[in-house]
Amino acid sequence: MDNTHRPSASSGLAGPSGLAGATGPSGPPAAASTKPRVQSRCFALLTDFGLDDPYVGQLKGVLHRLAPAVPVIDISHGVPPHRVETAAFFLAASHPHFPPGAIFICVVDPGVGTPRGLVSMETGGQVMLAPDNGLLHLAAEARPDAVLRRLDPARLPEAQSATFHGRDVLAPLAARLAGGESLAAFGDPVLPTDLSRPAWAVxxxxxxxxxxxxxxxxxxxxxxxxxxxxxxxxxxxxxxxxxxxxxxxxxxxxxxxxxxxxxxxxxxxxxxxxxxxxxxxxxxxxxxxxxxxxxxxxxxx
Structure with missing residues (x-):
């Protein structure tokens, strides 16, 4: 990965637009405004869970309970089990089609429960959350301005299970970010060389x-x-x-x-x-x- 990435302070997603109560005025359309466009909140899910088990439903249930007004979009739940390279490709190919304010929850995590760590990426007003197994590599490689963070377990939501961090950690974290909290509160910036880079990545x-x-x-x-x-x-x-x-x-x-x-x-x-x-x-x-x-x-x- 290009070492031109540089860690920097970032405020994450600004403001709680997209949460309950965020409605526009009635009546005819107003004249074009020169104000910056408000970011459009959504959660985007990418997993290898399939649809035969309750895992996707539980993940969505947590998001709806904690951030009921934020829409949830499925990129895919058909990533072949444990195929991190496929998930990395899906993410890199998909996120440019989403608006600023999108929060990507990426869970293809054969190392769940091990010391593998969780990481994030911020670019273009978007946030991506994933295990540190190379899943963010292709997306980050295309965005030299991206801010990468290693998330601090002590500052993250407490996991109820050692084997489902997508539901117990990443979904509650995504809801807090959608509510206006900054990723800077959950982890410190790192260089691309600090993160996992599997052989397939380059x-x-x-x-x-x-x-x-x-x-x-x-x-x-x-x-x-x-x-x-x-x-x-x-x-x-x-x-x-x-x-x-x-x-x-x-x-x-x-x-x-x-x-x-x-x-x-x-x-x-x-x-x-x-x-x-x-x-x-x-x-x-x-x-x-x-x-x-x-x-x-x-x-x-």
Whole structure:
């Protein structure tokens, strides 16, 4: 991650807009105001809980009990269990579409109950809460101005369970932030290098080529790599080394429909990352690719 991040004091989310009683005047629309736009409160949830168990409902129940006027938006609860890299991709791809004032509660936490710690990120008026396992890395990498904090357990809501910090710690904390409290009261700023950075978080350019990790396989079988368009959009034709030892030649396509039948090529995905894709077929099934796997792109042009 770029070390241009710098810790700084931040007031967090300013004011309790979006809570009960925040209504506008009746009558015709007023003339445009020069006052700063009030931040729009919402909670955004991202978990690997699925929908078969009561965990999502309990998380939402705590939020509704503590901040009943703040809407709750589900980004996804279908992250594959324990796949932190997929959650990191979902967060990085989704948060730019939310307004200032959004509070993201991200719970893909295979280390819950261990000393792994909880962290936060503030950028553009938004707040993101997550375990310190790399989940915030991709979002923070794209935001050099982000303020990262390590949350102090002594200042956080007390957990009722050692295995459900999303419900017992992060949800009550999010409600307090929505009510106007500052993140500065719950943790101190840190540098990106102070936080967890798993191997999948950063592509490696070495003499033999570019080592990339699979972040996600979508329902169409498109394979999202950890190659952001922000940094890697110039990649074109390459030789692709797959985990099973197979070597294939790939090129760039503007759309999925431009990929020749039976071939796998690179596409600039709508979520801001390069994808391995096939037209009307699953590139993941064709090449046995899953999140967490590594591929090598060599002789890229």
């Amino acid at each position: 592509p490696r350019r070495e003499a033999e080529g570019v080592h990339a990790a699979v972040l996600h396989v979508d329902r169409f079988g498109n394979v999202v790599l950890n190659l952001s368009l922000r940094e890697w959009d110039r990649l074109g034709a390459c030789r692709l080394h797959l985990p099973d030892g197979t070597l294939i030649d790939i090129a760039r396509a503007a759309t999925y429909a431009d990929i020749p039948s039976g071939r796998t090529w690179l596409v600039a995905g709508s979520q801001g990352y390069l994808e391995l894709a096939a037209d009307k077929a699953s590139a993941a099934d064709r090449h046995w690719l899953k999140p967490g796997m590594q591929v090598l792109l060599e002789d890229c042009r």
